[in-house]
Amino acid sequence: MTTTALPPDLNAAAPATMVRTPPRPPSGAHRAWRRFHIGAILSYTMLLLFAIVYIYPFLVAISSSFKTDGDATNNPLALIPQTWTVAAYQQLFSGSPLPLWALNSAFITIIVTAARVFFDSLAGYALSRLKFRGRTIVFSALIAVMAVPNVVLLIPRFLILKQFGLYDSYAGMIIPLIVDAGGIFIMKQFFESIPVSVEEAARIDGAGIFRTFWTIVLPMARPALVTLFILSFQGSWNEFGAFVVSRQNPNLNTLTTGIASLFSGQLGSGNQFPLKLAAAILMTIPVATIFFIFQRKIMNTTEGGEKG
Numbered sequence: 135m136t137t138t139a140l141p142p143d144l145n146a147a148a149p150a151t152m153v154r155t156p157p158r159p160p161s162g163a164h165r166a167w168r169r170f171h172i173g174a175i176l177s178y179t180m181l182l183l184f185a186i187v188y189i190y191p192f193l194v195a196i197s198s199s200f201k202t203d204g205d206a207t208n209n210p211l212a213l214i215p216q217t218w219t220v221a222a223y224q225q226l227f228s229g230s231p232l233p234l235w236a237l238n239s240a241f242i243t244i245i246v247t248a249a250r251v252f253f254d255s256l257a258g259y260a261l262s263r264l265k266f267r268g269r270t271i272v273f274s275a276l277i278a279v280m281a282v283p284n285v286v287l288l289i290p291r292f293l294i295l296k297q298f299g300l301y302d303s304y305a306g307m308i309i310p311l312i313v314d315a316g317g318i319f320i321m322k323q324f325f326e327s328i329p330v331s332v333e334e335a336a337r338i339d340g341a342g343i344f345r346t347f348w349t350i351v352l353p354m355a356r357p358a359l360v361t362l363f364i365l366s367f368q369g370s371w372n373e374f375g376a377f378v379v380s381r382q383n384p385n386l387n388t389l390t391t392g393i394a395s396l397f398s399g400q401l402g403s404g405n406q407f408p409l410k411l412a413a414a415i416l417m418t419i420p421v422a423t424i425f426f427i428f429q430r431k432i433m434n435t436t437e438g439g440e441k442g
Contacts, residue, residue: 199223199412206407222408226416234385235392239371242308242388246370249312251362255355257313258321259347263330273322279315284375292379306380307388311370317362324358325351360428368421389417 193213198206199222201215209216226232261273291310292301300306328351336346352359374390381387387395393413396406 195411196415199408199415201408203405203408206411207405210407219408222412223416225409226412230396231384231387231392232389232413232416235387235389238386239388239390242304242311243367243370245308246311247363247366249308250314250317250366250370251359253313254317254362254366255321255352255359256347257318258323259325259351261318261322262325263333263347263351264343276315276318280319288375288379291376295380300380302381302383302386304386307377307386310376310380311373314366314369317366320362320365321355321358324355328354364424364428367424371417371421389413393417 194211197213197215198210200218200220201209202217202219202221205212205216261269261276295301295306295310300309332354333346333350336350341349372390373388374394377386377388377391381391393410396410396413
């Protein structure tokens with residue numbers, strides 16, 4: 135009679151003298167991944183520090199606008215006011231023509247932004263597509279204008295406005311701003327990225343230059359138009375130098391020139407830090423709102439190609 139050997143008991147305890155194999159060193163891929171992980175942590179830490187340094191002054195401005203004048207003077211960098219108060223905002227709306235300044239800024243900004251988007255895109259399309267004598271010279275002059283600081287043109291602008299009788303009027307504040315060399319450059323460069331072949335069908339159908347521009351090319355340039363819209367809105371809303379030399383009547387004050395009068399102590403004595411910072415915060419809200427609404431569409435060139 136034959137007997138079969140039973141398998142060893144799997145539940146038996148392992149002998150105490152079992153030899154343990156040493157751990158294997160990490161592979162090259164694992165070491166590379168660990169270095170990448172450490173590098174990412176360091177990079178995000180540095181970005182966080184830079185963000186704090188950049189945002190901290192803005193947080194101080196918001197906090198100080200709710201402080202008393204004495205608290206803002208004695209503790210200018212504190213983020214938590216000792217006494218919360220909205221006296222600065224109440225003084226702005228009751229003791230200053232802030233609504234009039236805001237209305238003037240809104241009126242001028244809307245007209246200037248609409249005019250810049252239209253005329254800059256039209257000029258950019260002409261420099262990009264139309265073949266005319268002297269086009270290179272015009273573009274070189276455009277680049278030269280972009281290199282000239284705006285402060286250099288303030289006195290000539292004042293003299294021209296006085297000569298044409300536009301000084302101290304809305305027209306004198308709007309007309310010099312309706313065309314911008316930087317906007318023309320942006321639109322020209324974007325139009326050159328659009329293939330000329332997309333316009334051939336419209337030309338075969340008998341469409342003219344302006345109709346081709348308006349119905350075919352301009353809708354494809356929506357990313358550049360959004361970028362130009364934001365830059366034009368921000369530039370005209372925050373414009374200061376041009377408004378200083380183009381008006382003298384207090385009723386034509388914009389937010390920039392009106393708030394500048396606050397820094398000269400127009401509304402009272404003392405530092406008036408909460409009052410000035412409250413005005414600056416209120417002035418920032420429209421520009422920040424426009425930027426956050428359209429930030430994903432700023433110069434998104436792939437969107438223009440897909441829409442085409």
